[in-house]
Amino acid sequence: MEIVLAFVVGGLYAAAIYLLLRRSLIKLLIGLVLLSHAANLLIFTAAGLTRAQPPIVGDKAAPLATVVADPLPQALILTAIVISFGVTAFALVLAYRAHKIVGVDDLDRLTSTDT
């Protein structure tokens, strides 16, 4: 399954970078979201996939006795998801504001803050 997901990650990165290279501000934002999906999935896949139990320790059972999923990449990705949401939300509001003030959606025409 890692091999399949490797190509999915590549596809996500390609789509994200293609959108980041567009002149339209909106497409740039969509690209930003795809980029964070790509990065999260990259960490998840590269750390190794397992269909084992989630990393939740039982009551009295010795944790080492059962095989569980690796908690470390999960903690990393969880942080990344939240941070990327913060970035996306700020970027969205900034784009909204910029569009309200400057009145264009074309990055090439966003040459100054006053129009």
Added chain:
Amino acid sequence: MGDLALAVVVLSGFVVALVAPTVTRHRHNAAGWLIALLPLALTLYFVAQLPRLARGEVLTFAAPWVAELGLAFSLRADGLGVLFALLISGIGTLIVIYAGGYLHGNPFLGRFYAWLLVFMASMLGVALADNLIVLFVFWELTSLSSYILIGFEHESASARAAALQAMLVTGAGGLAMLAGLLLLGQVSGSLELSALLTQGDALRASPLYPAALLLVLLGAFSKSAQFPFHFWLPNAMQAPTPVSAYLHSATMVKAGVYLLARLNPALGGTDLWLYAVGGIGAATMLLGGYLALTQTDLKRLLAYSTVSALGTLTMLIGLGTSLALKAMVVFVLAHALYKGALFLIAGAVDHATGTRDVTQLGGLARAMPITASAAVLAALAMAGVPPLFGFIAKELIYEVGLELGVWWISAIVASALFTVFIASTIALGVFFGQTRHTPKHAHEAPSSLWLGPVVLAGLSLLIGSAPELVSAILIAPTVAAISGKPVAVKLALWHGVTPALLLSLATVLVGIGLFFARDALRRLLAPLRWSGAEQTYALALDGLNALARGQTRVLQNGYLRRYLMTIVLATVGLTGAVLLNQPIWNQLSNLPWETIWQDARFYELGLAVLIVLATIAAVVSPSRLGAVAALGVVGYSISLIFLAFGAPDLAMTQFTIESLSVLLFVLVFYHLPRFTRLSTSRARVRDAVIAALAGGLMTLFVLLAVGVQFQPSISDYFLENALPLAHGRNVVNVILVDFRGLDTLGEITVLGIAALGAYALLKLRREKIE
């Protein structure tokens, strides 16, 4: 340690510089007299050391500085160092008093004093440093303070340009000098001058000698305004006159001469030294004198004559005979006395009349009798007329020339003619003859303005009449330090009727004759003015600026996509090149390609296909809502993937965040315009290729990473200790809130800032924008 007083003396200027602005603010009228107490005390200290030096003693001080690199803050005062220290502190005293009168009422006088004292302390450091790195640091500090003092009138564009020019020329030379000094340290094994100077033979025999010498010469020549770097000095006359008199005549510009004299025992005596130092010195001596002829501004006239004098000094060091070194030391002192006085007089004249143009000035002796007397004495010293000290210096230089042959003596006499012409222009032209109408009504300068010239000119007269006052106690230790062996010096005013005396007489007469033909001379020479060196500098500076502009236009072009392209292509190119050199194909072929379809479950494959399709839809969708919906499909599918592979926490978070994101997108996109097609098809194909390259590289990364066997992960530690240490069962949560709790705090801070930013953007009052 050694002589602690020496370190105190060098560093005291920096300390007093800190309080100078405060003193000036509270006692503006008396500030000059108060602050002058420091250089006066330093002068007395150095005078008190003279008997010890005459006995052959040397003062030293050393303290550890950067012990790891073997660097010591070491100072050493021998005859040469103390001669310069005396010039720096003695003339400094007069300059500080003078500046109080000259810049009276200037709101920035305090700042001026601070930088003047910084300069004084740095220059003392140059003259008294033993360690080459210490010397270099002080050397650069003099360039820096010179930059600020030239640009003191910072509202004048030409002053700023002149300051920058002086800084660039001397700064570039300083860097070359640093390289040369390090080479010298490499060859001799020590950065201490005292050790270096004993290894002259080893240094001169080293294959690195020519390179080290030429680099050091670049530094010394640029600092001392030698050809072809001479042009910055006349431009530096934009500085207030006290600065011109102090930095650009008496002290700082002699730093290069000092360095050459200092290094003479270690580097001198070779053919390369003779031709490079002696030749450039002679060329500068003639060029400076010649260029002075057409100047009508008093200060620029004096500046070119300073260039010529600096050339003479450099030439004498290059010639290196014991007579030449003696002449050089005597001329350093004589020149500092008369040129310092003349600069101050030029400032006083400017102050009193409002002009410095020699064609507008005349007959000032009646209105300014004290200044005029000082001017006459200083000009006589400059022209080399007995019984002034300048006469002794010129006689010695003539003897050097006569010893060497007809070419040298001709060059020396020619430059002396120019010198007599300049001296007559100032003394005769400005103070005698017909009284001219000047912008201000001429009046005698206040005491602070005539004190300096009178003291300096008086010293010229005193030492000239009684040279035995300085010959044994000051000149002899200095010549000994430069030649590297003890010497006896006897100076006398009267040598009998010698060829040198006859030449002197002829020079003075012809020079004064030239002065009376000055108008014709200026007309004749006006078309022959040469400024090639300065034009080269301007071209080089323009070229550098054009290069910087061009490079900035390419690198900082303001297009986000160009930056991205650069980043992506550089990453793909660099990592791709490294990867291709590794045995990656083996690693890739070892992956379980045959069992892909058995290994994967059908719903997982379905999710993967869904993600890819939704991604394509998000890219190509013509409608905003369609793109947002596709984006949501991608996010929810990824959260299901998380769920399938043992990460329910991730799935939950992703699910929540995805819902919020979609909501936000819909809200914001409602206000944004519809998609429009902005790029050309060609640009789209180009971007698609770049994006595909980047995506391919990332796929390769994942495939390679899957095959890698990691070091034992710290995950086991977390799994074992989550319950006993942190009392939590969900290990992912325990990591976030306990083991790595500080990271989570950082994450919350980021979210908080993003929220504040978004709130501020939304609440910003609209009227303010419109």
